[in-house]
Amino acid sequence: MEFTVATGPLARAAARADRLLPPRAARAGGVTLTASAAGVGLSAVGEEATVWGEFAAVVHGDGVAGVGRRALASTLAGLDAPEVRVRLEGSRLAIRTGTARFAIPLLDAAALGPAPELPPVAGRVPADVLKAAVAAVAGAASRDGLPLFNGVRVRSDGDRLRLAATDRFRLATAVLPWHGSAVDVLVPAATLAEAARTLPGSEAIVHADADRFGLAWHGTGDNGGAVTPSLALPFPDAQLDRLLGVRPECTVDVEAALLRAAVERAMPFAGPVGAVSLEAADGVVVVRGTDDGAGDSREEVKAQVGGAAMTASYQGRYLLDALRAFGDDRVILQLQTGIQPTSVTAAEQTGAELRYLVVPLRKSP
């Protein structure tokens, strides 16, 4: 096996494989490179994900080689040469630039498993819209706890594709326009977030079947993607729909960045619970962090307030996550009575329709 290939795309694919697959799994420790008349392929297969890439290359000799994922990624990461020549040499894979040769020990390619079979293409969405949606929604999933809360629910409904995640204290959803086949999966949030974050190009290709979900792209010199198995758990879709049926008592129209900065300033005064309260009053939201030990803070942020004047307390960090998802946009906060969640949406929807629900803290007696 011998080929010459652009360094950048191969390095990025190797880095992606290294990040998407955990180091612990022995089988997932390797990455397979193949060279043929069709070009060069990279694949890494693990329980958490399957990663692949296809690269335009000058192939001098066909073949297959397995090498360590970390070794390939770290070797390619540091190169500034625009292209590399890759060659099987005895028990090593040699990677050459004009002035350097790096030789990585071979793994048994057969043991790394066959090249992955992908689920079919279900549809396509603008990459930037998907990236923003996944970043916001996956952030609301839980890092630990029940697997159900580690997942992003991805489900199509006619011409809409909805992403949703919750850790029970907050819930984020994004709705994208969809012109594809039916999708109905629960995707591990961390893997999805990483796969979306590093997605190049302007269009994301969604692969899906009953058990798997993947994101891919077609570039000019390379294609690639990552597929992850769906979590086999029933997601409480009906409950989610109920929660999204918000009946606001009070509506606040405010700049997300201004409110976020004020909440950040209140955090040192929010005590061990991190409780920050919002009081919607006449023309302002009053942001308070109140913990007797930490002192107290009070800040007014200009806002348009409609409906009843209301005060609610939140875990400040959840409020910050919610506001961060909207960047510098104006947002609408809809406050409900009791411990019904507060809804945050963009005042003017662009891209994905994003909604963030944050459950307020119970009032102290």
Place this chain on the structure above:
Amino acid sequence: MEFTVATGPLARAAARADRLLPPRAARAGGVTLTASAAGVGLSAVGEEATVWGEFAAVVHGDGVAGVGRRALASTLAGLDAPEVRVRLEGSRLAIRTGTARFAIPLLDAAALGPAPELPPVAGRVPADVLKAAVAAVAGAASRDGLPLFNGVRVRSDGDRLRLAATDRFRLATAVLPWHGSAVDVLVPAATLAEAARTLPGSEAIVHADADRFGLAWHGTGDNGGAVTPSLALPFPDAQLDRLLGVRPECTVDVEAALLRAAVERAMPFAGPVGAVSLEAADGVVVVRGTDDGAGDSREEVKAQVGGAAMTASYQGRYLLDALRAFGDDRVILQLQTGIQPTSVTAAEQTGAELRYLVVPLRKSP
């Protein structure tokens, strides 16, 4: 006590106090603010350091107040208002902007100790030269182990001020032009590094006596600085001078950034010890990482080589630290026989005269 002051300098001084003094020490947990006709002062006193600041301010009422270091720093850090009004209100210190009020619980100012008395000014040096020198030298000190190796030796010799630090595996020295009184101290490296890193302005004022060393500045709207006690340990100056008397067998003139990048690329092949070898040959340095398990690497970097052809192995990370200190400059490597250290100096000295010695690894039998 009540005053109006620019937010930036006060926030930076509070942040500096919070970083330079460890959170554990109870006495060091507080910071004292004083307001008088002379302006506003900040001081924080701890075993590791004394930090102070003086600020131009409109003083509406004199007084003294003690508050938590972390509380003051985190409150001021998030403010975007250009100035704040600070006022003693009952048991709290209130910090106001146009739209917000933050109130921090008071500490007993008397218990925080008296305002620090500083050692006298010993001399002045250009801030950028000192910053570069301290960053390079303090990096060679040990993070743990014997206290002697956690210090930076600062000692004047006529019109030169030498900074030196070693962890026994490498030694870094910087010599600055000096027109001041005698300095002869051993300064905790971590504190010195932090104090120098955050030094504003173009001139650093060196304070020193037999037991203390400090860096200060005079700004347009604020003055400030930090003083740290000298470590009471005899530094082996004579041994250091002997080590600096390099007798090179081989001299390599090479671009620091190119060699550094090549060493970085060799690191994945350097095995558990991280051993990287340099072979000085005809017109090139050959950089190798060789560990049978990790594969092998070989890269040529253009260089002018004088004297005998030589090969030496190093802990790659020490070599990287040494080269990093010289940025994009051309450097001269002087290799000595056996396990005598290799010296790295700038091909053309600018600012501080920097020298980095790296002890090579013993050759395997």
